[in-house]
Amino acid sequence: MAIDWKSYTPLLIPAINNLHEISVYEKHNGYKALTSVLQDTRKWNPKSVIQEVKEANIRGRGGAGFNAGLKWSFMPEPDGKPRYLACNGDESEPGTFKDRNIFEFNPHLFIEGAIIAGYAMQVNSIYVYIRGEYRSWVYMLQKAIDDAYVKGYLGKNILGSGFDVEMYVHMGAGAYICGEESSLMESLEGKRGYPRVKPPFPAQRGLWGRPTTINNIETLSNVPLVINNGSMWYKQIGTETHPGPVLYGISGHVNKPGVYEYPAGMDIMTLINDVAGGVRGGKKLKALIPGGSSTPPLRGEVLEGLTMDADALREAGSMMGTAGMVILDEDTDMVDLIWRISVFYHHESCGQCTPCREGTGWLEKTLYKIKSGNGEMRDLDLLLSICNRMEGRTICALADAAAWPVRYSINRFRDEFEKKCKKTVYALA
Amino acid sequence: MTDIYTFDSHDLQKIDKLIAKYPEKQAAVLPVLWYAQDKFGHTDASVQKLVAKTLDIPEAHIHGVVTFYTQFYEKPMGKHVLDVCTCLTCQVSGGFDILEYLEDKLGIKTGETTPDGMFSIQSVECLGACGYAPMLQITNDKYVNYLTREKIDKLIEDLKSGDEPDFESIKMRQHLNGSDQ
Ligand SMILES: Cc1cc2nc3c(=O)[nH]c(=O)nc-3n(C[C@H](O)[C@H](O)[C@H](O)COP(=O)(O)O)c2cc1C
Ligand code: SF4
Ligand code: FES
Numbered sequence: 001m002a003i004d005w006k007s008y009t010p011l012l013i014p015a016i017n018n019l020h021e022i023s024v025y026e027k028h029n030g031y032k033a034l035t036s037v038l039q040d041t042r043k044w045n046p047k048s049v050i051q052e053v054k055e056a057n058i059r060g061r062g063g064a065g066f067n068a069g070l071k072w073s074f075m076p077e078p079d080g081k082p083r084y085l086a087c088n089g090d091e092s093e094p095g096t097f098k099d100r101n102i103f104e105f106n107p108h109l110f111i112e113g114a115i116i117a118g119y120a121m122q123v124n125s126i127y128v129y130i131r132g133e134y135r136s137w138v139y140m141l142q143k144a145i146d147d148a149y150v151k152g153y154l155g156k157n158i159l160g161s162g163f164d165v166e167m168y169v170h171m172g173a174g175a176y177i178c179g180e181e182s183s184l185m186e187s188l189e190g191k192r193g194y195p196r197v198k199p200p201f202p203a204q205r206g207l208w209g210r211p212t213t214i215n216n217i218e219t220l221s222n223v224p225l226v227i228n229n230g231s232m233w234y235k236q237i238g239t240e241t242h243p244g245p246v247l248y249g250i251s252g253h254v255n256k257p258g259v260y261e262y263p264a265g266m267d268i269m270t271l272i273n274d275v276a277g278g279v280r281g282g283k284k285l286k287a288l289i290p291g292g293s294s295t296p297p298l299r300g301e302v303l304e305g306l307t308m309d310a311d312a313l314r315e316a317g318s319m320m321g322t323a324g325m326v327i328l329d330e331d332t333d334m335v336d337l338i339w340r341i342s343v344f345y346h347h348e349s350c351g352q353c354t355p356c357r358e359g360t361g362w363l364e365k366t367l368y369k370i371k372s373g374n375g376e377m378r379d380l381d382l383l384l385s386i387c388n389r390m391e392g393r394t395i396c397a398l399a400d401a402a403a404w405p406v407r408y409s410i411n412r413f414r415d416e417f418e419k420k421c422k423k424t425v426y427a428l429a
Numbered sequence: 430m431t432d433i434y435t436f437d438s439h440d441l442q443k444i445d446k447l448i449a450k451y452p453e454k455q456a457a458v459l460p461v462l463w464y465a466q467d468k469f470g471h472t473d474a475s476v477q478k479l480v481a482k483t484l485d486i487p488e489a490h491i492h493g494v495v496t497f498y499t500q501f502y503e504k505p506m507g508k509h510v511l512d513v514c515t516c517l518t519c520q521v522s523g524g525f526d527i528l529e530y531l532e533d534k535l536g537i538k539t540g541e542t543t544p545d546g547m548f549s550i551q552s553v554e555c556l557g558a559c560g561y562a563p564m565l566q567i568t569n570d571k572y573v574n575y576l577t578r579e580k581i582d583k584l585i586e587d588l589k590s591g592d593e594p595d596f597e598s599i600k601m602r603q604h605l606n607g608s609d610q
Contacts, residue, residue: 015604082452094517094555104598132463132500133556135570136596168450173459173498176554190451190458191490192497208452251518251559258560258602293517293555324559326518340520344554350497 003263005270010261011237011245012221013105020140022147025108031153033227034112037119038161049120053223056231057243059264061098062088062179062216063292063321065242065310068117068223074203075121075211083123083211086188087114087220089130089141090172090179093292094344095324098247099217101259103130103137106221107144111167113223115153118165121213125166128217129184132173142169176348180396181214183350194350195396218247238264242309246323250276253283253329265309272303272327283329287413291321293341294401296408297334317408334413335420338405339367345402356399359390363406370420378424380410380417434469434479444483454484458494462501471502499553500569507542507549509588512566515552518559527563527576528552534585547589561599571596 018024025031037044054069075083087110091099102110118126130138145167148154156164170188172178178187182196185207206212222244226234235243242264248271251257255277262275268288272278279285285300290308296318298306306312310320328337346360366383369375387403394400410417436444447460461480466472472480472495481488495501502510511531515524528550532538535548542549558564561574571594573584587594 010601010603013601013604015601091557092555095559096555097557097559097561100557101601105601131557132498132569133566136572170450170456171459171463173463174500175498187459188456189453190455190486190494192493249560251562252521256602257562258599260601260603289517326521326559328521332521337517337521340515341517344516347554 003266005262005266005275008262011225012109012218012247012261013101013259019106020104020108020144022108022144022151025106026151029228030108031112031151033224034115034153035159037116037227038159038163046120046122049116049227052231053120053226056222056226056234057241058219058222058226058234059242059244059310060216061218061222061246061322063093063294063319065320068215068219071203071215072117072121072213074201075213076203078122081210082125082208083121084207084213085114085118085121085123085126086181086184086207086212086214087126087128087217088179088181088184088214089128089134089217090176090184091134091217092131092176092179093294093322093324094341095251095289095292095326096249096322097251097324098249098259098322100134100137101247102217102221103134103141107141108148109224110141110217110221111144111148112153113220114167115158115165116223116227117213117215117220119163123213124164125168127188127207128167128169129178129188130169130171131178132171135171138169138171145169176344177350177396177398180398183396184214185212192350194352195398197395239307239309239311241311242320246308248275248308249322249324250327251324252327253280253332254278254327255280265307265312268303268306268308268325271308271325276327279327279329281329283331285327286330286332287328287334289326289328289405290318290323292324293326293344294404295319295321296404297328297412299412334409334416335367335371338409339364339371341405342367342402345398349398349402353394353399355390356394356402359386359399360402362386363402367406370417373420375421376424377418377421379421380414383407383410432475432479434465434476436465436479436483440464440468441483448484455486455490457484458486458491459498462491462495466501471505473502473504506568508547508568510549510551510568512551512553512556512569513539514554514556514558514562514564514566516555519555519562519564522562523576524563527565527581530578530581534581548585567594573597574599 050072058068059065175193177183178193183193187193202212246264248260287297289297313320342363346364349356349360351357387407390399390403448457477491481491513528539552563576564574
């Protein structure tokens with residue numbers, strides 16, 4: 001059934017003036033979910049909050065689409081020692097620019113969601129990791145946090161419940177890899193952002209060796225919606241396997257790029273043509289990168305009837321990722337584009353694992369050679385073989401993220417790569 | 430060699446507050462480096478030494494951190510550092526054209542600083558403003574969106590005369606009363 005998107009009213013970022021101010025937020029049911037969780041003790045306790053959120057199946061908006069409530073349930077029983085929630089606002093996957101809108105337009109929704117998550121997992125310290133480039137948004141969130149302290153939503157004995165939680169903002173300093181959850185923890189601990197070998201998983205050994213859960217900013221912002229309206233209501237939004245609202249970050253060759261909020265599972269052509277005003281200059285659509293630079297590009301022809309949700313995109317040979325959709329028109333040089341993506345991953349590889357450190361470099365070099373007209377046909381096989389040696393063989397998923405765009409664009413746009421390559425000449429042929 | 434860079438008692442008070450946010454002192458390395466860079470304009474070897482001394486953490490660790498993160502300046506930079514995004518969406522929206530235009534205009538290459546010390550240019554990775562491409566960031570602070578040559582001309586004039594751009598809030602089109610839809 002097609003989504004009635006025209007009558008959809010945004011829930012994560014409603015069109016309310018000055019909603020970032022705590023008094024305005026409170027007027028529009030703000031902190032009602034938190035109040036209910038902390039005061040309606042017949043209905044709510046940490047376990048029942050986790051249960052409700054798990055049933056709602058909020059799929060992680062940071063890229064992997066994992067059920068948030070299920071992740072929370074992996075936290076061990078409290079033992080009286082510290083445990084942590086880390087909120088991931090690193091937002092560095094190229095093509096992604098949505099979480100900053102939450103900081104700017106509805107920061108209290110996120111703060112409220114994070115406090116409820118903190119209560120559910122019985123943590124007393126929440127760290128919000130924000131990429132260093134977002135300094136302006138760091139200040140906005142800090143202001144909102146300060147206001148929440150003044151109103152008693154943060155700090156000691158929140159709303160007289162006996163529950164204490166502190167919230168701190170930690171600013172990164174320019175490193176994509178720090179969005180990877182274990183790298184984020186290293187960075188928070190004041191080190192270089194080298195991802196950790198898993199297991200142990202963060203719920204066992206996270207920040208400072210203590211149980212930790214990491215969630216994306218948008219993921220946590222869905223929590224108050226679920227608490228206020230129930231998981232049944234939440235699941236009416238979006239698709240059966242991918243419920244809830246999504247912030248679609250639409251960029252590239254469209255007339256009206258920007259962040260739009262609609263249910264998950266939106267028809268891709270509707271998003272491009274009706275929501276984002278169609279391809280710029282009346283050009284033909286060539287390709288879509290559906291959810292950030294690491295998600296495999298799809299050819300324009302396969303987008304008819306395809307929807308933006310985890311299952312549909314997996315079936316189509318890509319991923320939902322961060323829902324940062326990059327629209328590419330017929331004039332786009334795919335080889336040039338993929339080369340630049342490989343520059344990114346080479347630059348951002350932390351260098352711990354040989355397949356990633358060397359592989360990203362080889363991808364970049366080989367693509368540069370092809371792009372400058374010096375490549376040979378056999379370089380395409382070389383590229384694919386480098387991908388084979390990177391995928392699934394490293395500490396974190398950056399190596400996979402680097403390999404996928406290369407592999408799938410060679411698969412799907414091979415003619416463009418071949419056009420730039422000289423025929424391979426074998427010495428003794 | 431006397432230490433050129435020092436923290437005064439006011440700085441140290443602020444730094445104590447930063448340290449108090451964490452269960453372990455080492456976690457304050459990034460915030461204190463930011464504090465130092467805001468004060469001194471960079472985090473070169475002498476600043477790294479000061480931060481190491483202040484936090485009682487080996488200089489080698491501080492150096493490792495500074496070199497890992499791209500926003501810490503390992504040497505003094507121009508007064509205004511223009512970080513032009515040439516990544517993904519910005520690439521296909523003219524990011525490299527903007528970069529070249531700036532190079533020509535300022536007479537320097539990417540990675541260089543003008544002789545008068547006013548401007549440095551860098552080519553950077555996605556800054557999370559893809560919907561507003563092409564764009565640049567000024568000295569780790571304000572974003573300038575929807576760049577054109579004219580906008581660059583004006584920006585350079587403004588910066589030369591001491592005018593820093595304001596924060597630009599970009600509303601969601603969906604919120605514009607449906608009139609734009
Ligand atoms: C290389 C790499 C970069 C990542 N960058 C981000 C990021 O910027 N923001 C984010 O929320 N998740 C990022 N992730 C995913 C996180 O590791 C983690 O899965 C996520 O924050 C969990 O939150 P969620 O379950 O709410 O989505 C990244 C993962 C990898 C492998
Ligand atoms: S895969 Fe790459 S980024 Fe991830 S830990 Fe290994 S070297 Fe670092
Ligand atoms: S690609 Fe330039 S801001 Fe994202």
